[in-house]
Amino acid sequence: MADEFDLIVIGAGPGGYVAAIRAAQLGLKTACVEKRGTLGGTCLNVGCIPSKALLHASELYEETAGGHLKKWGIGLGKVSLDLDAMLKAKDESVAGLTKGVEGLFKKNKVEWVKGSAQFKDKQTIAVSTNEGGKRELKAKNIIIATGSDIASLPNITLDGDRIIGSTEALSLPSVPKHLLVIGGGYIGLELGSVWRRLGSEVTVIEYMDRILPGMDQELAKAFERIIKNRA
16 A cells, blocks of 8 residues: 655655755655665765865865965975875765755655655656665655766766766776866866866867857856866
């Protein structure tokens, strides 16, 4: 027999968890189905938050190791990189935010159903739980907030080692000597910038005639000048 709710949200990313929390605050009995072991979706776990943490940390490293502070009268000795500590700080930032969302779920009585959802009919969701069980949820209102995934390329298989996606690029165990980034969008350029600052030689391949093809052209030109000057 299906457990009944006023609203079911599929996906606990920034769209899903905000909708679930607000619905619960407005008095709806709400469930949120999320297969990841932590809330927050790609953004909090392997997207915006960890990438911004590494951008910040790598910028601090480049400023100190590259001698950019000398013009301000700040002299430093030899600067070393502790990549493990940098990645740990990034992970701690992520954990703090995801646990914060979990706390908001508990506070507002949003039920987190851990598993993968599939429509059984227009008002019924069949969930394969992370523990290996089955559960059915029923609601008149269902929000699909499943997000997106990285695009694959023909005849290229991500092996998680030599050929990786953006998720793996957030946690490389060492600074690669040469990093080839396929795609000149903001994600590729963010992660390419991180590892270049930490000492990697970075090459970006973009099919279109400029980087950041989906963004303002003048902004893209300005950013291209910046990264070329720092190469």
